[in-house]
Amino acid sequence: MTNTLNDSTTSAMTDSMILVIGGTGKTGRRVAERLTAQGLPVRVGSRSGEPPFVWEDPGTWEAALDGVLAVYVTYYPDLAFPGAAETVGAFARTAVAKGARRLVLLSGRGEEGARISEDKLKESGADWTVVRASWFAQNFSESFFHEPVLAGELALPTGDAVEAFVDADDIADVAVAALTDDRHIGRTYELSGPRLLSFHDIATELSKATGRQITYIPVTVDEYRKALEDNGLPVEFADLFELILDGRNSHLVHGVEEALGRKPKDFADFARDAAATGVWNT
Structure with missing residues (x-):
């Protein structure tokens, strides 16, 4: 499959x-x-958006949905967190009632809690697609693991477990x-990833x-939870490492090929491209 628009979809999307x-x-x-590069009108849903969108404030949802035909749904901090399913379900129902026909949900691969959120979104009656992603390669350049890379030490509760990191560009495509x-x-x-x-x-x-020398240092989940707490981050993030430790995702999947007809980007290529931007310069 490709992301080529058919005529009816092109017309509807251009108008909405x-x-x-x-x-x-x-x-x-x-x-x-x-x-935007395809010439389609986009509204950014965020606290700083116009109008603002705030997950914790359902009163902001309807204005953000005015004139909207399709929605890319990402939930922070994570779909598996307590209360996420109810919130996502309520939003999906609101979106459909406002005329949004298509909902595309970013979910987590192997997250049983996230499946409940997926089901709640599907129950809204929308035309849905679910995108379940492995851990992002960009977590090392734009998010949680960026500072540890700069410091040269990745102290994480992952033991010798493996993960098939996926590039955020592939997810977006x-x-x-x-x-x-x-x-x-x-x-x-x-x-x-591949x-x-x-x-x-x-x-x-x-x-x-x-x-530079980047060193991996295995730590316990409790030690990592304490580090999260010390840095003002949700301690529940530590629980997500169970997705790696129990081996449920220790195999490759092929959604990029199924959706786009091409191979996903390798982590080595991501790291080379990210380094070229200077993101890890000290």
Whole structure:
């Protein structure tokens, strides 16, 4: 499949707004950029957006949905967190009532709690697509693991477990295809990169890309939870490492190929490209 628009979808999308929730985040920013490049009208759903969109304030939802035909739905901090399913379900019902026909949900691969949120969105009656992603490669350049890379030490509770990190650009390409092409309606795509990597492997790839020594230091989940607390971050993030530790995602999936007809980007290529931007310069 490709992300080529069919004629009816092109006409409808050109005349109506696409709401990108989390449009300043890792995947949302990329989705918004791609849609804009296709000449499609985009509204960024964020606290700073016009109008603002706030997950915790349902009173902001309807204004953000005015004139919207399709929505890219990302939920912070995570779909598996307590209360997420109820909130996502309520938003989906509101979106459909306001006339949004298509909802594309970014979900987590292997997250049983996130499946409940997926089901709540599907129950809204929308034309839905679910994109279940492995951990993002960009977590090392734009998010949680950026500062540790700069410091040269990745202290994480992952042992020798492996993960198939997926590039946020691949996620965005799949999401845009789902938002703009009817052939993706009713599909669930599981996305991963092309190979499994341990955090020892990640440290090696980052060392090659940066020209500096990046070291992986295994820690316990309790130690990592304490570090999150000390840095003012949700301690529930520590629980997400169970997705790596129990091996449920220690195999490759092929949603990028299924949706786009091409291979996903390798972590080594991501690291090389990210290093070239200077993001890891000290």
